[in-house]
Amino acid sequence: MIAGVLKEKTGEQRVSLVPEVVKQLSQQSVTVWVEPNAGALAFYPDDAYTQAGAIIKPAAEIVQEADIILSIQLPEPAIWENLQPGKILAGVYQPLYNSRQMQQAADRQLTLFSLDNIPRTTRAQSMDVLSSQANIAGYKAVLLAAYTYSRYFPMFMTAAGSIAPAKVLILGAGVAGLQAIATARRLGAVVEVFDTRPAVKEEVMSLGARFIEVEGAADASAAGGYAVEQTEAYKRKQEEKIAASIAKADIVITTAQIPGKTAPQLISQEMLNTMRPGAVIVDLAAATGGNTALTKNDSTILHNGVTIIGNSNLAAAMPADASKLYARNLFNFLQLIIRNGQAVPDFEDDIVQGACITHNGAITNERVKALCGLKEEV
Known part of the structure; x- marks a missing residue:
């Protein structure tokens, strides 16, 4: 053949x-x-x-x-x-x-086979294109953010004074999110992580990041590493927690997606308005609508001094x-x-x-x- x-x-x-x-x-x-x-x-x-x-x-x-x-x-x-x-x-x-x-x-x-539809089981791990490509995307997202950011990632103590480490917020602790955590920590940033799945807390903490907990999340154990729809009550609590972290964040990496649906909007324009000038957001869910209110796919925009990079195909950059x-x-x-x-x-x-x-x-x-x-x- x-x-x-x-x-x-x-x-x-x-x-x-x-x-x-x-x-x-x-x-x-x-x-x-x-x-x-x-x-x-x-x-x-x-x-x-x-x-x-x-x-x-x-x-x-x-x-x-x-x-x-x-x-x-x-x-x-x-x-x-x-x-x-x-x-x-x-x-x-x-x-x-x-x-x-x-x-x-x-x-x-x-006869059409789409490898992104392969069941995410132990037997199929060697064929899991979503994981192999998401791993690269998470790594590249942090490097892109570091390149775009106008300040250092790590703490520096110099004769001219001390530089505080960058505060990184990662929304979603799937494969891309976990690699983003590891990369940001290697660069010396302080990292906080939000995910609707409490089961990932241990993995997040093992990488040296702080896990932001919100009680009452819907069970996502059968969603193959993706987010699932949440109740309105949970969304309100989620919004409050994220808003508090967003206001302090220098870098935000967003990765949340729901298969077959528009990506959940986790960052409203009001939240964006609380971020300090110079902050950077890299939205890996841009192709399905984005996790911020202003994300544009394959585009970089500036909003009140905050750079929002919409790119769902960062794996292609490596x-x-x-x-x-x-x-x-x-x-x-x-x-x-x-x-x-x-x-x-x-x-x-x-x-x-x-x-x-x-x-x-x-x-x-x-x-x-x-x-x-x-x-x-x-």
Whole structure:
């Protein structure tokens, strides 16, 4: 079989396969075709792919001839429209936010696997693209904040006087949040953390941060590391606690998201108005609405001296390692759908079943199916 690697859309620097993984697939009787310069922005030149056993082919030929087509984000519309029935696609397609394209994939008789839908179980950890990419995003968010911030992160005692350490507030202690805590602490900041899940308190404290507790949170144990909807009473208490910490914070990193829904707004404009000039917010939930009232995706704005950076794709800012980790996740997933060089997905496998969004002309994921149904009724 032929696996084709497409160059990503403009603005995306990662690539779905790196040369070392191409070599592993070649050893399993899988021929890999790579679009010219697909890995260039991630510092994987075409020569590295050919040395690993790949063949450089134009996108049109890959779309026509490859059995399985690999890209991180949804392919460009021109490519999408030329995909023939029976093709397999694998990537991170955010099906809960792109239900229209999922319906199109079903209508075109495509089998589509979205790796961000893999169940977050122990067995699936080696395929967990959300965790591998969120880890990078949390790290990069703190470095971006430190670069933007007009003061030091650590405490400094000099002949000219002492500099107090930066106060960092992190909203959400999932994978990105925990990495942000660790990075901010290594840079010498004082860190406070808010999360609706009391179970993460121990992890937060083990990294040297203070956990802000709010009683009465809804159980999020089955939400796969995401936030869940909370009661109005809880939201009021949450707002009071966050407002008190926001007023003292120099840096805020926000990570809270709810799958398939708009990100919860945790920071109101009134809270923003209490922050001191020079403060920096990095909002990792910008693509789904943002955790602040003024966040704009892929934009940086200045409000009363407070810099608000909206960026949900910070992993792409470290494309070499982000691509390497993603490719390893993808390779581990492909082991479940490729046997003896042929694509033979086992749809009884819970991981394959969870990742599969469309197959045999139908949407197979119940949540995506419901979203498409709602759209049809409007």
